[in-house]
Amino acid sequence: MTLTAPSRSPSSSPSRAAIFGANSGIAVAVARRLAASGARIVLIGRDGEAIAASARDLLVRGAAEVVEIAGDFAAIGTTGDIVERAWTAFSGIDLALIAYGSLPDQAALEAAPDAVEAMLSLNLASPAVLALHLASRFETQRSGVIAVITSVAGDRGRKSNYLYGAAKGGLQRFLEGLRHRLYAARVQVLDIRPGFVATRMTEHLPRGGPLWAEPDRVAADILRAVERRRAVVYTPWFWRVILGIVCALPRPLFHRTSF
Amino acid sequence: MPISGSRRSDYRSWGGTVAGEHLVYRPRSLADARAALTATGGASVLAYGNGRSYGDVGLNPGGRLIDCRGLDRFIEFDRQTGIVTCEAGVRLADILAALCRPDPDGSGWFLPVSPGTRFVTVGGAIANDVHGKNHHREGCFGRHVLGLDLARGDGSVLSCSPQSQPDLFAATIGGLGLTGLILSARVQLRRVVGTGVEAEDIRFAGLDDFFALAAESEAGWEYTAAWIDCLATGAALGRGIFSRARHHAGIGVPPPALDPKIAIPFALPLSPLNRLTLLAFNTAYFHKLGRRGRRRWVGSYEKVLYPLDKIGDWNRLYGARGFFQFQCVVPNTVARDAIAELLARIAASGQGSMLAVLKTMGDLPSPGLLSFPMAGASLALDFPDTGAPTRQLLAALEAIVVAAGGRLYPAKDSVMSAETFRRGYPRLPEFLRYTDPAMSSGFARRVGLDNRLREAA
Incomplete structure (x- = not known):
């Protein structure tokens, strides 16, 4: 007899997942939750050793199968090949999570604008191109989810991070259009907008306080949004309220703020 | 990629009485952890797990800390044998959640030994050679460790087990992190007939009843411990509630959640736990x-x-x-009298807390040279830090334990003297042969384990 076994509903969890940027803190947390539900998972990332360590970990945590693919998303020309390999690993994908990106130093970019191109490339052009390669396949498959991590930074341009915000905001517009396109094929396009998450990407920032979230909480929000076929998810939820206020601030007032 | 640390002052002991500035590294891979260990800087270094040690055993004020919580990957699990290999920062809670789900018949793999919290890392469980309510049946955690990889300050990594490097292995079990940095470990899980338990709580009137219940329960109940009303005096001295439990065939329960439902967001300037609330709680709890x-x-x-x-x-x-935790073990021959003396001294002081735990320990030896448990009775309780009166009480309790031939538990301690430590741990000279000169801790310096102090001696 088993007294209770709630919280585990394998039917609603995608059985084939591909995670692009599998070493990001949020990606690892999502992959662990998927593994616990017995999913088959493709991990794609640049650091082969870290991917291999993660693959072993996921197998112990319950993943049915894990495939490792080495890939550098900064080389946009290779994303088509990466998608091809990820797609064929399990003959199709139920959930594709695009989780890579870099959080640039705004002041450094303003001082050396030439570096902006590489930043925009990795945070906007690359995920957009990769998602396009995925889109045609999902369109034919007529099911599945393309989930992309953008950021609350994309909602309104602010002096402290408008370059990163431009990339993420551009990605949000792209996903909006892609969602429109894939609606007819019943493919879900999920725009994930996290706030401050305690991962390696934010290691250099002072942490702590109520606005910071652990990656596992964000992962839980992402999988719930996938289950509920949402279009946009703010995670944790309170960022929707915060950004609602930030975006509603009249410009004269907004310009006097310093965040 | 070189790993860099950051200066931080927010690493505190669980009791909140020890803090300090540390240069903290937060490696995300075993390679980064090794790099952090050998990073130049001169200052001594110590592994930090999930911060559940009550005193200074997990801190290295003024020196470097390697925060191992990013080393949280499983490496292998054999579902036939129940042997799990994982990185040192995996918590016991993670093992329960990932590997201890019951089969349809209720049976499953389970932690062989678990301390009173599942939020400790495997590395920390080894370094403190933790024990649990089943000590009389399974001994310490270290008994179930089949092997570990230990990184040393000289850049080497040694695979230690009872077969290979057995001396260094024995020194590292309960070695308080002073023999190097535990990177990963292989642990033998235990098969249980049901992950759920059958439990019984029994009120008892005094110490004699406690020892009778403990003796009676030893054979049939794998988990035993008692809550003690530490304010009771006279005829009621040592009264409490004896709890015993055992895995129940056919009853499978899923692992508890990884994050607690209720959380205390911040420490209040004044503690709500005082003499009055303590008296009210203890009286009500005793009669529950x-x-x-x-x-x-x-x-x-x-x-x-x-x-x-x-x-x-x-x-x-x-x-x-903050607060101090006190945990001692005294040998069987004097246990009844020594525990009575400790309780009388505590009750007379009016200090103490709701959480007073008494347990008998078995005679299963641990491989560790500095392991805390020994056959006898162990008393553990918290004392809110009220300054000098609390320290005086702790010193008095320490003296009783030393006179009884007992010892204090480094994982809980913040105050014991070097002499008390030396007398309580007779294999200390042997242990000192295997320490790593790169490692140190607040505890090590306090009780004279630090290498420079050792050389001076």
Whole structure:
């Protein structure tokens, strides 16, 4: 007899997942939750050793199968090949999570604008191109989810991070259009907008306080949004309220703020 | 990629009485952890797990810390043999959640030994050679460690086990992190007939009844411990509630959640735990079992093994000044009298807390040279830090333990003298042959384990 076994509903969890940027803190947390539900998972990332360590970990945590693919998303020309390999690993994908990106130093970019191109490339052009390669396949498959991590930074341009915000905001517009396109094929396009998450990407920032979230909480929000076929998810939820206020601030007032 | 640390002052002991500035590294891979260990800087270094040690054993004020929580990957699990290999920062809670789900018949793999919280790392469990309510049956955690990889300050990595490097292995079990940095470990899980438990709580009137219940329960109950009303005096001295439990065939319960439902967000300037609330709580708790004084139930092991894990950051309840934890073990021959003396001294002081735990320990030896448990009785309780009176009380209790031929538990301690430590741990000279000169801790310096002190001696 088993007294209770709630919280585990394998039917609603995608059985084939591909995670692009599998070493990001949020990606690892999502992959662990998927593994616990017995999913088959493709991990794609640049650091082969870290991917291999993660693959072993996921197998112990319950993943049915894990495939490792080495890939550098900064080389946009290779994303088509990466998608091809990820797609064929399990003959199709139920959930594709695009989780890579870099959080640039705004002041450094303003001082050396030439570096902006590489930043925009990795945070906007690359995920957009990769998602396009995925889109045609999902369109034919007529099911599945393309989930992309953008950021609350994309909602309104602010002096402290408008370059990163431009990339993420551009990605949000792209996903909006892609969602429109894939609606007819019943493919879900999920725009994930996290706030401050305690991962390696934010290691250099002072942490702590109520606005910071652990990656596992964000992962839980992402999988719930996938289950509920949402279009946009703010995670944790309170960022929707915060950004609602930030975006509603009249410009004269907004310009006097310093965040 | 070189790993860099950051200066931080927010690493504190669980009791909140020890803090300090550390240069902290937060490696995300075993390679980064090794790099952090050998990074130049001169200052000594120590592994930090999940921060559940009560005193200075997990801190290295003024030196470097390697925060191992990013080393949280499983490496291998054999479902036939129950042997798990994982990185040192995997928590016991993660093992329960990932590997201890019951089969349809209720049986499953389970932690062989678990301390009173599941939020400790495997590395920390080894370094403190933790024990649990089943000590009389399974011994310490170290008995179930089949092997470990240990990185040393000279850049080497040694695979240690009872077969290979057995001396260094024995020194590292319960070695308080002073023999190097534990990178990964292989642990033998235990097969249980049901992950759920059958439990019984029995009220008892005094110490003689406690020891009788403990003796009676030893054979049939794998988990035993008692809550003691530390304010009771005279004829009621040592009264409390004896809890015993055992895995129940056919009853499978899923692992408890990884994050507690209730959390204490911050420490209040004044603790709500004072003499008055303590008296009210203890009186009510002692009588909770009703007229019969006995209750039997079947259900989750969480209530038996991890009652405090339900409240996140419960240590903050003690307020901003924090608290001391005291845990000793005294040998069987004098246990009855020594425990009575300790309890009388505590009751007379009016200090103490709701959480006073008495348990008998078995005679299963641990491989560790500095392991805390020994056959006898162990008493553990918290004392809110009220300054000098608390320290005087702790010193008095320490003296009673030393006179009884007992010892104090480094994982809980913040105050014991070097002499008390030396007398309590007779294999210390042997241990010192295997310490790593790169490692140190606040505890090591306090009790004279630090290498420079050792050389001077």
